[in-house]
Amino acid sequence: MLGDHRRYEREKFRSKVTVSWGRQRCVGNCINISNFGALVEIPVPIPVGVAVSIHFQVFDVCWDATVKHCRRYCTWYRVGVHSPNAILRDHTAGTAGTFESRQG
Numbered sequence: 358m359l360g361d362h363r364r365y366e367r368e369k370f371r372s373k374v375t376v377s378w379g380r381q382r383c384v385g386n387c388i389n390i391s392n393f394g395a396l397v398e399i400p401v402p403i404p405v406g407v408a409v410s411i412h413f414q415v416f417d418v419c420w421d422a423t424v425k426h427c428r429r430y431c432t433w434y435r436v437g438v439h440s441p442n443a444i445l446r447d448h449t450a451g452t453a454g455t456f457e458s459r460q461g
Contacts, residue, residue: 386398
């Protein structure tokens with residue numbers, strides 16, 4: 358895809374998420390996900406470079422990640438994150454499979 362510089366293919370993925378950073382926390386929605394990142398929609402902006410934790414409620418899994426971009430979208434913010442220590446595997450058609458956390 359022209360203009361898409363991602364190494365890993367994204368899949369549409371819907372899940373409620375809780376995003377935490379510093380002493381702040383908010384609830385939002387996951388839009389899509391890849392092996393090492395996700396796009397979430399939340400009600401407040403988060404600066405690029407900030408370390409966050411994202412709890413995916415559908416699988417009760419938490420990723421530690423870094424904010425790569427944050428853009429206003431209607432009344433929400435779409436936040437792209439990169440998580441080098443988390444991997445999504447066993448994709449099924451349109452639905453994410455299982456998560457595993459890589460060690461070291």
